[in-house]
Amino acid sequence: MEIVQSKTTKIDNVDFDNLEFGKVFTDHIFVCKFSNNSWGESKIIPYEDFLISPSARVFHYGQAIFEGMKCYRSDSDKLLLFRPKENFLRFNKSSKRMAIPEIHEKIFFNGLTELLRIEQKWVKKGDGNALYIRPFVFASEPSINASEANEYTFMIICCPSKSYYGDKQIKVKIEEKYSRAAKGGVGYAKASGNYAAQFYPTLLAKNEGYQQIIWTDSNNHQSIEEAGTMNLFFRIGDKLVTSPTSDSILDGITRKSIIELALSSGIDVEERIVRVNELINSYKRGNLKEIFGSGTAVVVLPIKTFGYKNDDFNLPELDNPWSLLLKKRLTEIQYDISSEFEDWKFKIN
Ligand SMILES: Cc1ncc(COP(=O)(O)O)c(C=O)c1O
Numbered sequence: 001m002e003i004v005q006s007k008t009t010k011i012d013n014v015d016f017d018n019l020e021f022g023k024v025f026t027d028h029i030f031v032c033k034f035s036n037n038s039w040g041e042s043k044i045i046p047y048e049d050f051l052i053s054p055s056a057r058v059f060h061y062g063q064a065i066f067e068g069m070k071c072y073r074s075d076s077d078k079l080l081l082f083r084p085k086e087n088f089l090r091f092n093k094s095s096k097r098m099a100i101p102e103i104h105e106k107i108f109f110n111g112l113t114e115l116l117r118i119e120q121k122w123v124k125k126g127d128g129n130a131l132y133i134r135p136f137v138f139a140s141e142p143s144i145n146a147s148e149a150n151e152y153t154f155m156i157i158c159c160p161s162k163s164y165y166g167d168k169q170i171k172v173k174i175e176e177k178y179s180r181a182a183k184g185g186v187g188y189a190k191a192s193g194n195y196a197a198q199f200y201p202t203l204l205a206k207n208e209g210y211q212q213i214i215w216t217d218s219n220n221h222q223s224i225e226e227a228g229t230m231n232l233f234f235r236i237g238d239k240l241v242t243s244p245t246s247d248s249i250l251d252g253i254t255r256k257s258i259i260e261l262a263l264s265s266g267i268d269v270e271e272r273i274v275r276v277n278e279l280i281n282s283y284k285r286g287n288l289k290e291i292f293g294s295g296t297a298v299v300v301l302p303i304k305t306f307g308y309k310n311d312d313f314n315l316p317e318l319d320n321p322w323s324l325l326l327k328k329r330l331t332e333i334q335y336d337i338s339s340e341f342e343d344w345k346f347k348i349n
Contacts, residue, residue: 053142179218230293
């Protein structure tokens with residue numbers, strides 16, 4: 001792999017205690033291009049703007065997908081990724097759906113590990129600190145022919161991050177008009193356009209005082225899907241319930257980890273369709289105890305209030321919420337504090 005070291009570093013100008021998510025990037029970038037039916041040479045080069053044709057297909061038809069993962073630093077200075085093979089597999093699953101050529105495991109992992117070795121000083125210790133990693137691929141071929149491209153660019157960029165919403169609890173709105181994804185569509189893929197399509201309805205919800213939307217099925221808006229960049233969990237009675245993944249829900253790596261952690265904590269987990277009516281009725285009977293989201297960016301995020309039609313429903317303050325228990329167990333694995341689920345840890349150094 002060709003490596004061109006940056007002559008300068010931005011790190012000394014970064015205030016790691018006051019990071020706004022996704023604004024500051026590390027000094028290098030990994031690049032690999034696809035043309036003539038194959039992936040070419042891998043490179044690590046200084047992070048900088050690059051030239052691209054205005055006719056590149058990605059601008060016109062949105063043929064692009066991405067991943068999101070984090071690198072953590074343990075107290076003993078080990079650098080760890082959390083279940084990165086899952087991100088790699090999902091990357092290719094997303095690519096396949098968008099007619100993008102799949103990337104070889106070797107290119108993905110060599111790029112990732114080499115880039116992290118070069119950028120390791122950007123991975124800070126401490127609860128909530130991590131280096132967020134963004135692998136992405138887009139149709140870079142200059143052509144506005146409305147079909148799949150013949151040339152693609154795969155890149156990995158990284159940005160230091162703190163936990164997404166800090167310790168805040170959020171207020172979400174159950175959506176009744178707009179849809180995020182439909183049956184047979186691309187909801188299960190991390191297709192860039194899925195996110196663009198969420199911005200307008202989310203903006204409307206924000207104007208009403210909510211931070212995120214809980215998406216419902218596109219047929220009749222009766223069953224719960226997911227929220228923003230999180231899967232959702234509901235503590236109903238003595239069970240932890242989550243919607244099954246489908247072609248309209250992203251198969252979250254945090255979600256599947258939370259399910260395993262809950263089961264191994266003796267919590268009863270049900271993967272089944274969750275209807276909006278059930279939530280409202282459970283709430284009214286005092287059976288809906290907690291709602292929380294799970295995702296790489298937020299880890300586990302408790303939801304304080306949900307809105308439906310013209311009502312807001314406040315969830316009770318619990319002494320020992322499952323969200324806290326599960327978040328603690330998960331982060332202790334991510335930071336190598338606990339020795340549970342060793343096979344979820346991927347050590348870089
Ligand atoms: C739409 C959507 N749902 C759920 C998630 C959570 O997935 P993960 O736990 O793999 O980060 C994400 C974030 O990747 C997402 O973008």
